[in-house]
Amino acid sequence: MAATVKQTAAASPWRTIMRRLWRHKAAMVGAVILLLLILAAMLAPVLTAHDPEIGDYAKTLLKPGGEHFFGTDEQGRDVFTRTLFGLRLSLVVGLISVAIGVVFGVTLGALAGFKGGWIDTAIMRVMDILLAFPAFLLALAIVIGLGQGLDKAIIAVGIVSIPTYARITRGAVLSVKENDYVQAAGALGASQNRVLWRHVLPNIFAPLLVRATLGTSEAVLETAGLSFLGLGAKLPTPELGLMIARAREYFHDSAYLVYYPGLAITLMILALNLLGDGLRDALDPRLKN
Amino acid sequence: MTRYIAKRLLQLVPVLLGITLLVFLIFHYTSDPTQVILGLHGSEEQRVALRESLGLNDPLLVQYARYLGNAVQGDLGNSWMRKTPVSAEIAQKFPHTVELTMIAMFITVAMGILVGVISAVKPYTLVDYLSMTAALLAVSIPVFVLGLFFISIFSVKLGWLPINGRMSAAMLSSFEPPTNFYLIYSFFTGKWAIFWDLAKHIMMPAVVLAGATTALLARMTRATMLEVVRQDFIRTAKAKGLSQRVVIFKHALKNAMIPIITVIGLQFGGLLGGALLTESVFTWPGLGTLTISAVEAKDLPLVQGVVILVATLFVLANLAVDVMYAFFDPRIKYA
Numbered sequence: 321m322a323a324t325v326k327q328t329a330a331a332s333p334w335r336t337i338m339r340r341l342w343r344h345k346a347a348m349v350g351a352v353i354l355l356l357l358i359l360a361a362m363l364a365p366v367l368t369a370h371d372p373e374i375g376d377y378a379k380t381l382l383k384p385g386g387e388h389f390f391g392t393d394e395q396g397r398d399v400f401t402r403t404l405f406g407l408r409l410s411l412v413v414g415l416i417s418v419a420i421g422v423v424f425g426v427t428l429g430a431l432a433g434f435k436g437g438w439i440d441t442a443i444m445r446v447m448d449i450l451l452a453f454p455a456f457l458l459a460l461a462i463v464i465g466l467g468q469g470l471d472k473a474i475i476a477v478g479i480v481s482i483p484t485y486a487r488i489t490r491g492a493v494l495s496v497k498e499n500d501y502v503q504a505a506g507a508l509g510a511s512q513n514r515v516l517w518r519h520v521l522p523n524i525f526a527p528l529l530v531r532a533t534l535g536t537s538e539a540v541l542e543t544a545g546l547s548f549l550g551l552g553a554k555l556p557t558p559e560l561g562l563m564i565a566r567a568r569e570y571f572h573d574s575a576y577l578v579y580y581p582g583l584a585i586t587l588m589i590l591a592l593n594l595l596g597d598g599l600r601d602a603l604d605p606r607l608k609n
Numbered sequence: 610m611t612r613y614i615a616k617r618l619l620q621l622v623p624v625l626l627g628i629t630l631l632v633f634l635i636f637h638y639t640s641d642p643t644q645v646i647l648g649l650h651g652s653e654e655q656r657v658a659l660r661e662s663l664g665l666n667d668p669l670l671v672q673y674a675r676y677l678g679n680a681v682q683g684d685l686g687n688s689w690m691r692k693t694p695v696s697a698e699i700a701q702k703f704p705h706t707v708e709l710t711m712i713a714m715f716i717t718v719a720m721g722i723l724v725g726v727i728s729a730v731k732p733y734t735l736v737d738y739l740s741m742t743a744a745l746l747a748v749s750i751p752v753f754v755l756g757l758f759f760i761s762i763f764s765v766k767l768g769w770l771p772i773n774g775r776m777s778a779a780m781l782s783s784f785e786p787p788t789n790f791y792l793i794y795s796f797f798t799g800k801w802a803i804f805w806d807l808a809k810h811i812m813m814p815a816v817v818l819a820g821a822t823t824a825l826l827a828r829m830t831r832a833t834m835l836e837v838v839r840q841d842f843i844r845t846a847k848a849k850g851l852s853q854r855v856v857i858f859k860h861a862l863k864n865a866m867i868p869i870i871t872v873i874g875l876q877f878g879g880l881l882g883g884a885l886l887t888e889s890v891f892t893w894p895g896l897g898t899l900t901i902s903a904v905e906a907k908d909l910p911l912v913q914g915v916v917i918l919v920a921t922l923f924v925l926a927n928l929a930v931d932v933m934y935a936f937f938d939p940r941i942k943y944a
Contacts, residue, residue: 445623445627446627448624449623449624449627449628449631452624452628452920452923452924453628453878453916453919453920453923454878454879454881454882454919454923455878455882456882456883456885456886457881457882457885457916457919460885460900460904461631461632461635461912461916462635464635464636464639464904464907464912465632465634465635465636465638465639466635466639467639537749541751544751545751545752545753545886548751548753548886548889549885549886549889549901550905551904561751561753564753564754564757565753567757568757571757571760571761571765572765575757575761575765578754578757578758578761579758582750582751582754582757582758585751585754586746586749586750586751586754589748589749589750589751590745590746590749593745593748593749594745
């Protein structure tokens with residue numbers, strides 16, 4: 321009896337969540353795929369001896385097999401190498417744009433929630449305007465302004481995601497702010513900054529984490545889409561969307577040029593979606609059927 | 610209800626002001642219209658004259674106000690690269706995109722709800738697992754990858770469907786419709802050979818465009834239906850001896866409609882964004898293709914026109930969703 325009591329006391333919320341996540345088969349499949357993709361991306365320079373950007377004109381459009389698992393492209397570059405480096409780039413792209421969204425979104429949301437009044441109105445109206453526009457088109461409009469390029473596409477995709485994080489944070493601030501213990505902390509001289517870090521952020525960590533995981537997959541998808549349209553990465557960068565766009569010209573005889581990068585990006589998004597759904601179920605069992 | 614709709618339409622005003630101002634500012638600081646219009650070869654005098662005639666020497670606020678003043682009267686200015694009125698350009702391309710997105714929307718609603726309901730009625734069975742796996746894949750595959758994948762199978766390998774384009778070149782010469790709603794026009798005038806040709810061309814892009822939205826809707830429908838079928842009134846309906854079909858479609862589905870409609874409304878924006886990429890993959894002569902060429906040419910008036918149209922459509926779609934809430938749930942009343 322005593323042992324059970326001890327055990328319950330020791331089980332922190334995090335351990336419960338991790339246990340639920342561990343038992344979530346789909347989430348685990350997603351985590352394993354993601355881990356393998358991250359490993360492959362990180363070990364890219366070790367896994368391949370070819371250069372991702374410089375090709376061999378004597379070996380253009382070779383079919384998959386032999387020395388080139390995934391074949392070579394129109395400039396004789398190894399598609400396997402380019403796909404690995406493309407994955408690497410997509411992962412970085414996803415993380416940076418989500419970081420932009422989270423940092424600015426949380427800051428603006430917290431500001432709106434704590435300050436209230438006209439600051440709140442101004443911030444949230446701007447967020448509403450951003451939300452009143454389909455995400456991909458908004459990213460496109462921002463890229464037009466910033467100019468074409470992968471770095472700009474990342475920023476655009478990041479900006480587009482700001483309103484979602486701002487809304488989550490503002491909502492949490494508003495609900496936490498009125499709690500007695502937060503009022504007490506304020507009365508005792510705790511700064512708003514401290515309230516934010518100690519009381520608000522821990523409360524919204526779960527929804528933010530779920531949103532950020534799913535947001536990473538959206539960011540990867542949107543950036544690849546921009547590159548596919550010629551508004552993101554530039555040649556010879558091994559970016560998956562750009563590779564697929566280039567491959568269209570050789571599609572009739574060399575469909576593999578589309579398949580491998582396409583498969584890589586699909587697997588990555590699939591893994592992130594599986595993990596994101598699993599996290600949501602683990603963090604909020606009420607949402608699970 | 611009318612008052613509510615009017616109020617919501619009024620709320621469109623600040624959204625449009627904000628979004629046009631945003632695009633206006635972005636372009637003002639990043640593009641030089643004299644370069645877009647005259648190219649690199651124009652002389653300095655020509656540039657000065659052009660700046661004056663376009664009113665680019667006026668203060669920024671004056672320029673913006675003038676643009677708005679004209680826009681309210683339906684004049685969106687002239688395209689810098691094509692010299693034609695923006696409204697005419699858009700009016701010409703828009704029908705192509707409308708036909709594409711409407712068919713995609715139809716596929717989304719019909720297939721999404723059907724698959725979701727079947728999955729929910731037979732949860733944790735093979736049918737459920739298969740359809741939910743397919744849905745997950747459809748959400749994860751980028752629309753341009755799916756498009757090219759379909760082309761390689763149905764056009765290149767099997768030769769069933771045309772690779773791209775709106776209709777066969779051979780058909781185009783004998784087809785002079787008064788409107789760009791080709792599909793609708795050929796249907797109502799009974800030109801069946803042309804209608805079939807158009808249908809074959811629109812099939813693949815519409816299915817590809819509908820892929821992700823159908824999947825999302827199917828997942829949402831399944832989740833909501835699973836919650837609804839557990840409730841007491843469903844047990845009562847079954848106990849009354851109603852048939853399974855009546856219980857599912859009349860009792861359960863109607864009560865699951867609110868979240869389903871919300872998702873449909875939200876997905877409308879996804880369809881518009883997806884149409885951009887889909888049109889690019891299938892060289893569809895619609896708004897997406899127009900937008901991309903306008904972006905590449907830094908043609909501000911044209912981009913502004915598209916932006917205003919899309920934002921308006923998006924807001925109207927969301928309004929339609931809210932109005933439909935009241936239809937499916939009479940407890941919801943708008944004053």
